[in-house]
Amino acid sequence: MDKIKMTANVIRQDEIAYEIYSLVISAKEIADRAKPGQFVNLFSADGSRLLPRPISICEIDKNNGTIRLVYRVAGAGTKEFSALTSDHTIEVMGPLGNGFTPEGSKAILIGGGIGIPPMLELAKQLDCEKSIVLGFRDEEFLSDEFEPYGKVYKSSDAGNIGVKGTVMDAIKEYGIKGDIIYACGPLPMLRAISDYALSNGIKAQISMEEKMACGIGACLACVCKSKDIDDHSKVNNKRICKEGPVFYAGEVEF
Numbered sequence: 001m002d003k004i005k006m007t008a009n010v011i012r013q014d015e016i017a018y019e020i021y022s023l024v025i026s027a028k029e030i031a032d033r034a035k036p037g038q039f040v041n042l043f044s045a046d047g048s049r050l051l052p053r054p055i056s057i058c059e060i061d062k063n064n065g066t067i068r069l070v071y072r073v074a075g076a077g078t079k080e081f082s083a084l085t086s087d088h089t090i091e092v093m094g095p096l097g098n099g100f101t102p103e104g105s106k107a108i109l110i111g112g113g114i115g116i117p118p119m120l121e122l123a124k125q126l127d128c129e130k131s132i133v134l135g136f137r138d139e140e141f142l143s144d145e146f147e148p149y150g151k152v153y154k155s156s157d158a159g160n161i162g163v164k165g166t167v168m169d170a171i172k173e174y175g176i177k178g179d180i181i182y183a184c185g186p187l188p189m190l191r192a193i194s195d196y197a198l199s200n201g202i203k204a205q206i207s208m209e210e211k212m213a214c215g216i217g218a219c220l221a222c223v224c225k226s227k228d229i230d231d232h233s234k235v236n237n238k239r240i241c242k243e244g245p246v247f248y249a250g251e252v253e254f
Contacts, residue, residue: 028065036122037099043091056118070117104180112185204249
């Protein structure tokens with residue numbers, strides 16, 4: 001079995017932007033198996049919160065047996081996690097889902113909002129020319145950590161960080177070109193990227209952010225419409241937590 005459930009020690013945690021936290025945990029068995037684009041489930045210590053919280057893997061350190069998770073506080077579960085310190089442990093299951101597949105010689109990596117963190121490990125592992133486009137709401141985070149791995153371009157809603165507008169506005173403004181796109185972020189962003197890739201004959205791998213429940217493909221809470229019939233549900237659906245979260249543009253509908 002590729003995924004495991006274990007009790008992980010918290011190594012450190014820092015707030016890197018308003019209500020955005022960087023959590024490093026010791027989870028060697030998961031780190032050994034993980035690849036960019038996958039996620040883990042974190043379990044609450046509160047018995048009333050039965051469902052785990054899926055969080056994308058930001059960095060993988062196989063040598064030290066740790067993984068880094070960067071997440072935004074969005075509810076009671078993630079608020080609980082934000083109080084973790086180095087004397088705590090947490091139940092974690094992973095690695096889950098299908099990650100990115102390395103291909104192409106000139107990659108465009110696109111992250112929007114909390115879809116930025118899972119792009120960092122991909123940027124580290126891809127062995128090709130890379131343009132990295134990061135879209136922010138109003139506060140910048142992680143961008144300096146991408147700089148060793150490629151040329152970084154930025155956009156923001158208000159224009160206080162990089163180009164004013166969306167990541168697509170930044171791509172057009174700077175004339176960014178590539179033969180493969182990797183992207184993670186909110187659905188409107190992914191829809192625009194998918195349309196752009198398909199209309200320009202560019203391959204694109206997109207990681208979909210969606211509410212998940214079981215995280216292992218059993219409950220069908222995170223299905224999306226797909227071009228092909230799913231072997232599990234027997235309809236035109238894909239389970240984001242199982243067949244995804246990474247899909248090729250054109251494979252799923254928005």
